[in-house]
Amino acid sequence: MNLNKNxxxxxxxxxxxxxxxxxLALTSIKLTPYQDRNIELEKKQNILQSIGFTKILRxxxxxxxxxxxxxxxxxxxxxxxxxxxxxxxxxxVELKKDSADQKLPLYVSLLDDGSKCxxxxxxxxGLWGPIWGYIALKEDINTVFGAIFAHKTETPGLGAEINxxxxxxxxxxxxxxxEENEFVSITVKxxxxxxxSMHSVDAISGGTITSDGVTEMIYDxxxxxxxxxxxNKPAINKPVINDTVVNDTIININLxxxxxx
Amino acid sequence: MSKKxxxxxxxxxxxxxxxxxxxPVTVQVLGICSALAITVQLKPAIVMAISVLxxxxxxxxxxSLMRNLIPSRIRIIVQLVVIATLVILVDExxxxxxYDVSKELSVFxxxxxxxxxxxxxxxxxxxxxxxxxxxxxxxxxxxxxxWILVAVAFFRELxxxxxxxxxxxxxxxxxxxxxxxxxxxxxxPPMALVTVGIIIWIQRKKNKKLIESN
Numbered sequence: 001m002n003l004n005k006n007x008x009x010x011x012x013x014x015x016x017x018x019x020x021x022x023x024l025a026l027t028s029i030k031l032t033p034y035q036d037r038n039i040e041l042e043k044k045q046n047i048l049q050s051i052g053f054t055k056i057l058r059x060x061x062x063x064x065x066x067x068x069x070x071x072x073x074x075x076x077x078x079x080x081x082x083x084x085x086x087x088x089x090x091x092x093v094e095l096k097k098d099s100a101d102q103k104l105p106l107y108v109s110l111l112d113d114g115s116k117c118x119x120x121x122x123x124x125x126g127l128w129g130p131i132w133g134y135i136a137l138k139e140d141i142n143t144v145f146g147a148i149f150a151h152k153t154e155t156p157g158l159g160a161e162i163n164x165x166x167x168x169x170x171x172x173x174x175x176x177x178x179e180e181n182e183f184v185s186i187t188v189k190x191x192x193x194x195x196x197s198m199h200s201v202d203a204i205s206g207g208t209i210t211s212d213g214v215t216e217m218i219y220d221x222x223x224x225x226x227x228x229x230x231x232n233k234p235a236i237n238k239p240v241i242n243d244t245v246v247n248d249t250i251i252n253i254n255l256x257x258x259x260x261x
Numbered sequence: 262m263s264k265k266x267x268x269x270x271x272x273x274x275x276x277x278x279x280x281x282x283x284x285p286v287t288v289q290v291l292g293i294c295s296a297l298a299i300t301v302q303l304k305p306a307i308v309m310a311i312s313v314l315x316x317x318x319x320x321x322x323x324x325s326l327m328r329n330l331i332p333s334r335i336r337i338i339v340q341l342v343v344i345a346t347l348v349i350l351v352d353e354x355x356x357x358x359x360y361d362v363s364k365e366l367s368v369f370x371x372x373x374x375x376x377x378x379x380x381x382x383x384x385x386x387x388x389x390x391x392x393x394x395x396x397x398x399x400x401x402x403x404x405x406x407x408w409i410l411v412a413v414a415f416f417r418e419l420x421x422x423x424x425x426x427x428x429x430x431x432x433x434x435x436x437x438x439x440x441x442x443x444x445x446x447x448x449x450p451p452m453a454l455v456t457v458g459i460i461i462w463i464q465r466k467k468n469k470k471l472i473e474s475n
Contacts (some may be wrong), residue, residue, distance in 0.1 A: 009332045016339065020346050027353050034357035042360070058360070157301025157422070157448055206448055 043087070049148045050134035051109050051117050054165070069119075071108035079227030091123040092130060104224055109136070117145050120225050124217025127209040129153040131162065135218060137176070141229040144186065147171040149214060159210030170201040176222060183226060185219040188212065275397040279405030282470055285378045286409040287461045292378040296410055297453040299369060303426045306414035308362065309369050310407030316347050317379050318399030323347075324387040325395035331388070340383040341374075348373050378406055413456045421447030 002008065038058070045061040047069065056064060072086035077099055086105035094102045107119040116139050123132040133149035147168055154160040161167055171186065175198045178184045184199050188211040193200040203211035285291045299305045320343050324331070331339050352370050355363035373379070382402050387395040418424055423431035423443045431437065446452055465471045 003330075003332045004334055009335055012330070012332055013335060013338075016342060020342055024346065024349055024353075027350060031353050031357040035353075035360075038356065038360040155301075156299055156305045157418075205445055 046148055046150065047107055047119055047134055050119055050136040050146045051111065052146050068109045068111065069107050070110045073106045073108065075104040075106055075225065075228050077102060077104065077224045077227075079225075079229075079231055081228075091121055091132065095123055099224070102224070106225060106228070107134075115139050118225075118229060120222055122149075122217045122221045124213050124220060126151050126154045126162075126213045127159050127207075128155070131210065131213055131217060133162075133214075133217070135171070135222065137229070139233075141226075141233050142175050142177045144171050144174045144176070147218075151210070154210050155207065157206075158204065159207035161204050161207060162210055162214060167201075167204060174198055174201065183223060185222060186215070188215045272394065272397050275394060276401040276404070279398075279401040280408065281405075281464070281468060284405045284409065284464070285381070285402050286406055286457065287464055288471060289378075289381070291381055292376050292406055293457070295369070295372045295376055296406075296413060296457060297450050298372065300410060300414040300417050300453050300456075301421065301448050302418050302424075303411065303414045305369065306410045307407075309372070310403065310410050312351065312369065312373055313376060313379070313406060314400065314403035315351065316344065316373055317382060317403045318396050320344050320347055320379060321382060321387040321395040321399035322392045324383045325390060325392040328388050336388065337380075337384070340380060344379055344383070345374050378402060409457070409460065412460060413453055416456055417447045417453060420444050421452075 041058045041061050044065040045056055045058045048056050048061055048064055051068065053064060053068075074082045074084040074086045074089065076082055082103060084103065086107065089103055089105040091105070094104075105121055107121075109117045109119060111117060117136045118139075118141065119134050119136045121132070121134055123130060125131065129152040131149060131151040131154065133147060135147040136145040137143065138145045149162040149168060151160060151162060154162065170193070174186050176183060176185055178199065187193075187200040188203045189197075189200045190203045190208050190211065192202050279285060283289065286293065286296055295309065299309050320340075323343050324340055327339070348370055352363065382398060386398045390398070415425070418426075419430070421444060423429060423437075431441070431443075
């Protein structure tokens with residue numbers, strides 16, 4: 001048989017493509033339910049980790065999730081509550097829309113000591129691909145209760161370390177408002193956070209772009225939730241929000257790091 | 262088939278040759294890109310080595326089985342399709358059943374497809390040899406690739422972060438108390454190249470066969 005006849009080459013290629021396509025499509029169809037289940041459980045595990053349940057395994061995150069997460073809310077950027085399932089919102093899709101059209105999922109948890117936590121899902125850009133995470137704010141809508149981050153394709157040993165406890169732990173207790181009640185978010189600082197700083201944490205050596213991505217992600221996501229959260233804040237210590245100040249900080253991200261320093 | 266026929270002297274050479282005399286990384290200088298990219302820590306390096314082991318030996322067998330049917334004009338495309346299909350299959354199965362490992366692998370899956378060692382062995386060996394020999398050749402070359410990867414990652418993780426497989430060994434040994442500091446340079450990509458260079462240096466010092474005569 002002449003292996004170099006055009007007709008043979010074309011039929012060989014066609015059969016190969018059909019066989020491979022069928023094989024891959026079949027695997028994909030058969031395995032998708034398992035994969036989706038893993039992703040769902042991991043999301044629940046991540047949300048629980050942000051409120052301190054760091055030891056929970058992915059496979060057993062279902063039960064504690066339904067116990068501690070008491071509300072799943074969908075918001076618009078003006079802080080109005082919308083209909084819909086917060087858990088099913090894909091932030092990756094939402095972020096591609098205009099900010100005015102975005103739906104914002106918010107999770108509320110009730111901890112064992114009776115205090116509430118507001119868990120804000122984050123999503124932003126790392127060096128190679130998306131990074132995401134969850135940041136839990138205490139009832140005062142100021143102090144961070146916990147934060148967890150994850151990534152898809154950051155550099156192992158460098159940017160990828162954002163999913164490690166040593167990076168996430170320092171976020172605890174940091175505040176997103178400064179003394180003047182301006183929203184300053186939390187900065188991941190190259191060269192190390194100043195001692196005693198309430199608004200910055202250490203960056204990762206060699207992972208500057210991923211670290212900056214985390215800074216930007218926290219700032220960019222949390223600010224949209226503030227109208228709703230401030231409405232629901234306990235009456236004491238309610239910050240007086242000066243509209244012009246908030247707008248200024250939003251326009252100029254550099255200002256924040258200055259305020260922070 | 263007797264055991265001797267299964268494992269002839271030539272077969273043994275297929276397994277051992279790529280470890281030293283014909284190492285894909287240090288002698289043929291293939292697969293360098295992944296050797297630089299993923300050797301900051303031991304764990305991803307080991308996972309990568311195992312994945313390459315699987316993909317290379319299975320791809321070698323498949324291409325070897327088809328070697329008399331593949332039209333030579335499109336053989337490179339066929340090889341690429343075989344590799345890519347295997348990698349996607351592995352990725353899908355990992356995602357469904359061992360999700361944590363698949364997260365560990367995330368970046369490297371793409372790197373496996375572009376690893377020149379795999380294409381190199383398919384083209385140079387599997388296209389002309391029997392499935393069993395190709396399988397052994399695949400194993401040998403992945404071990405040759407794997408041990409370099411693990412060796413580089415060992416030194417980079419130990420000297421760069423003071424840990425091994427995530428375990429803070431230097432801290433446990435108490436060397437920091439004597440004023441020792443981690444060398445941050447080791448976690449940057451250029452030091453992988455330097456480490457590979459040092460391995461090549463030592464290897465050539467010991468193995469005179471590798472020195473070109475001129």
